Amino acid sequence: MRKIVILFLVISSLFSFLITFRETANKQIEEIEQLDSSVGKPFTIPDDPLLNDPKEMIELIMSSSKKYKTNIFRPATNFSTNDKVEISKYVLLTQQTDYFNGIELSQGKFLSKLDTQSENFYLSTHKSKDKNQIGQIEKFGITSEITIKPLKNSFDYLPVNGTYYAEIKGKYSFEDFLKGFVNEINEKFDSTFEINDFLQTREVNDSYAEISTSSLQQYNYLILIVTLFLLIYYIVNESKTIGVLKLHGYSNLRIWFQIVGKLLILTFCFSLLLSIICAIFLPGSTFSFIMNTIMKQIINYLIIGSLSILTYFYIRKVKVNLAIKNKKDTNSIFIFNSILKIVCSVLIIVIGSSTLNQYSEVKKKQSHLEDWKVSKDYGVFNPLYIGHDIEDVNNGKPQLTNDIDNIYPILNKMGALLIDTREYEEEFIRLNSSYKGIRSIVVNDNYLKQFPVYNSEKQPISINEREKRLILLVPEKYKQHREKIIKFFKEDRKESAVAYDEEFLGRYVPKYLKEPKIHIIWTASGQKIFSFNPEVFKAEDNLIIDPIIQVVTENNSLVGDRNTILGNGSRDPLKIKLNNRDSKKTMNILVPYLKKYHLDDNLKYLVSLNQYALNEIKELHSEISSLLALAAVLAVALVLLIVQNSVIYFNKKQQKFVVYRLFGIGFFRTFKDYMTLFFILWLIQFISCIVIKRGITLNLLICIVFLLILELVTSIIALIIIERRNKIKVMKGGF
Numbered sequence: 001m002r003k004i005v006i007l008f009l010v011i012s013s014l015f016s017f018l019i020t021f022r023e024t025a026n027k028q029i030e031e032i033e034q035l036d037s038s039v040g041k042p043f044t045i046p047d048d049p050l051l052n053d054p055k056e057m058i059e060l061i062m063s064s065s066k067k068y069k070t071n072i073f074r075p076a077t078n079f080s081t082n083d084k085v086e087i088s089k090y091v092l093l094t095q096q097t098d099y100f101n102g103i104e105l106s107q108g109k110f111l112s113k114l115d116t117q118s119e120n121f122y123l124s125t126h127k128s129k130d131k132n133q134i135g136q137i138e139k140f141g142i143t144s145e146i147t148i149k150p151l152k153n154s155f156d157y158l159p160v161n162g163t164y165y166a167e168i169k170g171k172y173s174f175e176d177f178l179k180g181f182v183n184e185i186n187e188k189f190d191s192t193f194e195i196n197d198f199l200q201t202r203e204v205n206d207s208y209a210e211i212s213t214s215s216l217q218q219y220n221y222l223i224l225i226v227t228l229f230l231l232i233y234y235i236v237n238e239s240k241t242i243g244v245l246k247l248h249g250y251s252n253l254r255i256w257f258q259i260v261g262k263l264l265i266l267t268f269c270f271s272l273l274l275s276i277i278c279a280i281f282l283p284g285s286t287f288s289f290i291m292n293t294i295m296k297q298i299i300n301y302l303i304i305g306s307l308s309i310l311t312y313f314y315i316r317k318v319k320v321n322l323a324i325k326n327k328k329d330t331n332s333i334f335i336f337n338s339i340l341k342i343v344c345s346v347l348i349i350v351i352g353s354s355t356l357n358q359y360s361e362v363k364k365k366q367s368h369l370e371d372w373k374v375s376k377d378y379g380v381f382n383p384l385y386i387g388h389d390i391e392d393v394n395n396g397k398p399q400l401t402n403d404i405d406n407i408y409p410i411l412n413k414m415g416a417l418l419i420d421t422r423e424y425e426e427e428f429i430r431l432n433s434s435y436k437g438i439r440s441i442v443v444n445d446n447y448l449k450q451f452p453v454y455n456s457e458k459q460p461i462s463i464n465e466r467e468k469r470l471i472l473l474v475p476e477k478y479k480q481h482r483e484k485i486i487k488f489f490k491e492d493r494k495e496s497a498v499a500y501d502e503e504f505l506g507r508y509v510p511k512y513l514k515e516p517k518i519h520i521i522w523t524a525s526g527q528k529i530f531s532f533n534p535e536v537f538k539a540e541d542n543l544i545i546d547p548i549i550q551v552v553t554e555n556n557s558l559v560g561d562r563n564t565i566l567g568n569g570s571r572d573p574l575k576i577k578l579n580n581r582d583s584k585k586t587m588n589i590l591v592p593y594l595k596k597y598h599l600d601d602n603l604k605y606l607v608s609l610n611q612y613a614l615n616e617i618k619e620l621h622s623e624i625s626s627l628l629a630l631a632a633v634l635a636v637a638l639v640l641l642i643v644q645n646s647v648i649y650f651n652k653k654q655q656k657f658v659v660y661r662l663f664g665i666g667f668f669r670t671f672k673d674y675m676t677l678f679f680i681l682w683l684i685q686f687i688s689c690i691v692i693k694r695g696i697t698l699n700l701l702i703c704i705v706f707l708l709i710l711e712l713v714t715s716i717i718a719l720i721i722i723e724r725r726n727k728i729k730v731m732k733g734g735f
Helices: 002-034 035-039 056-069 112-119 151-156 174-189 214-237 237-245 252-279 289-306 311-317 331-377 388-394 396-408 410-414 426-431 443-451 476-504 583-596 611-652 654-662 672-693 698-731
Strands: 041-044 072-080 085-092 104-110 122-124 134-136 145-150 161-169 378-381 417-420 440-444 470-475 518-521 528-530 543-545 550-552 574-577 604-610
Touching: 002 085, 002 214, 002 289, 002 543, 035 041, 035 072, 035 417, 056 151, 072 151, 072 654, 085 151, 112 145, 122 388, 122 543, 145 151, 151 583, 161 604, 214 237, 214 252, 214 611, 237 252, 237 396, 252 289, 252 311, 252 426, 289 311, 311 543, 331 378, 331 476, 331 611, 331 672, 331 698, 410 611, 417 518, 417 583, 426 476, 426 543, 470 476, 476 543, 476 550, 518 672, 574 583, 611 698, 672 698
Parallel strands: 085 145, 122 134, 440 550, 470 518
Antiparallel strands: 041 161, 072 085, 072 161, 104 134, 122 145, 378 574, 378 604, 417 440, 417 574, 470 550, 528 543
């Protein structure tokens, strides 16, 4: 028993060390996350076509920053190919800054004003052979990669619109800078923007902890409670020793120190020495971390020492005449443990029920954003530039449209998703409330592969790119309207799509496209189609229920069907598949094709699809992980309490149980008193749970049934194992 107590004390010290390590790492990454807001004030560049050109905007930002002696920062979050969070910081320096005060470099140097204005140098926690990396950020337990780059590099990955931070020093104020910046924009574009258009109206959330320490704290508290009970059991087992010491005139306090105090002091010294050695030799260790480690260990053992005072009261109760006969008083311990088990079981059920409710809510929220997860793998061209096509644009951009259409087969082969849901945008529906036609959406086969649509026989639908017929996926509940649907899409194709290609774009349209054969595939009703458009049914998580779907192939479509690069950011129908989730690498692959079709002056920037969705998913992952960790802690606590109660009960009547079993009496008959007490305690727990929760719910009932079965099975197994291990000992007269 002494060895087990020492083991749990060392485990508790280990958890204290891990908590200190995690808290220190979290503090570092939190400081880095909040660098922008700690030194600067937020402002926003609105999503406006006039402000979408990165080159023009970086010039305006730099001009205003230099004039008003301002530093500009922009934070961003991304996911790597292995789903790890990447934290990116983009900076523009025009003067001295406090930005780097909270950052330490393991090697290299910080970015200078010149570096952020005209170079591509950067800092990162990850050491690479890239000549542009001029410094490595010191990291302590951080698993996320952190990079700090010049502000102009942000436009390789992000659109211009978004949140920025301004650090002001000297005689100018934040209001002076913002006013001057807006004035320069209005002069440049002959616009009428106001300061209010650039003020940050929504709350900016910069809080972030890479890994929560709450679960580690809970585990440590659990270990401390178990250690306390082990100390009590240890003292109970040492009853004979206590009686002998009392017989020799030892005081109760001296006996406590002899049996418990020395054990705690020796284990504390060993744990402290081990923790200090680990802290010193840990890569990236700091003096503050070492001191925090020492303080955490001292506090941990002060708590254990305070709890161990309870064993002193047991020592006082030990009677010499009973102790020297090796008779142990387990009644009070058993009653106390039973009460504690009832309290803990009720708490576990109540907390478990609440956790299930919360988990259901989180999973519901996650399922709402689940479809947006795929946005990590896609980007959009934003903005769409006029380039050298001003005359063509003045005529409605027929040549530009034809050029963009030439690149569609390349993007399609790369896995681009086409999903045009503009007819379901809330603004479109509001402006066309009197529309009498049939609304539909347009998708390509890549979309069907990523988001399967099922036919009436529940089989996923796939359409070959060589298909020449006009394919309509129609919910089977509309079968009675078959003729009406066919008539509408024939007329719509002839009146709008064909006319657009022939008359406006001047393209030859073959007869099979002018008068297409329409093939309807009936789909299962009730399917929710992800629109991939943040402007579609926001309250329904951008889902459309049972729309009619036109499937675009390279052979059955007109240019109007594939004209989906609009420069409208996340609303664009065409989502470009990114190479390793890197928009810059993907853009480098596309540059030769863009030059070939004279689009390099129109499609300059490929940006990540939905930064907001990525942040939401990151927060939900963290929330679910915390809930699962809590559930694991509760399950471990319950099992330990059950085993402890079984051990106490067996020790209380061990001679009776062993004799019964030796004479062949069955398990349940032998332990019928235990089983009776078990169900009485459970009746008390059941009533207590209903009173606390003010009724019974499905989740509460699930927790009660699960806990009842778990405790019953665990108790039976524990009693069988305890009986087998103690049978010989009891037969020889031991206790």
